[in-house]
Amino acid sequence: MIFVAVGTQFPFDRLIRCVDEWAQAHGVEVVAQIATGTYLPVYARYERFMTTEVFNQTLQKASLIISHAGMGNIITAIESSKPIIVMNRQFELGEHRNNHQADGLEWMSKLPGVYTATSCAALTALLDQHENLQAGGQVGVERRQNLINFIDQAIRA
Secondary structure, rough: EEEOOOOOOOHHHHHHHHHHHHHHHOOEEEEEEEEOOOOOOOOOOOEEOOOOOOOOHHHHOOOOOEEEEOHHHHHHHOOOOEEEEEEOOOOOHOOOOHHHHHHHHHHOOOOOEEEEEEOOOHHHHHHHHHHHHOOOOOOHHHHHHHHHHHHHHHOOO
């Protein structure tokens, strides 16, 4: 099962529509958390919002996570040893207040188990190889601190 999470602050219809259309063509189970989006998935099961418990249960059952470029979801996926595809919201499309998500994609792609996409075509290409995407591995105390340091340095750069 693939789990898509867009966060709670903004909808991300472009991401949800892309994954839903891919799910139709490939018959793969998809569960999506869509927030206040206006596009309602036809082929993916969805909830607008999930409790923390349901979110965590769904994430643990998933073989792949797809998310907006929110650090919480990225860190959770890495800590849970799940591969994650990150797609940024675009300011130019009215998906966010600024382009900070796009600015962070390059360094996010350097994180273990994190794959990035800026378009539906790029996302679809990654989804087509979803069974081969690798997680970053377990995050121990030392590796967690290294991850935090890496993120901190990237933010300050």
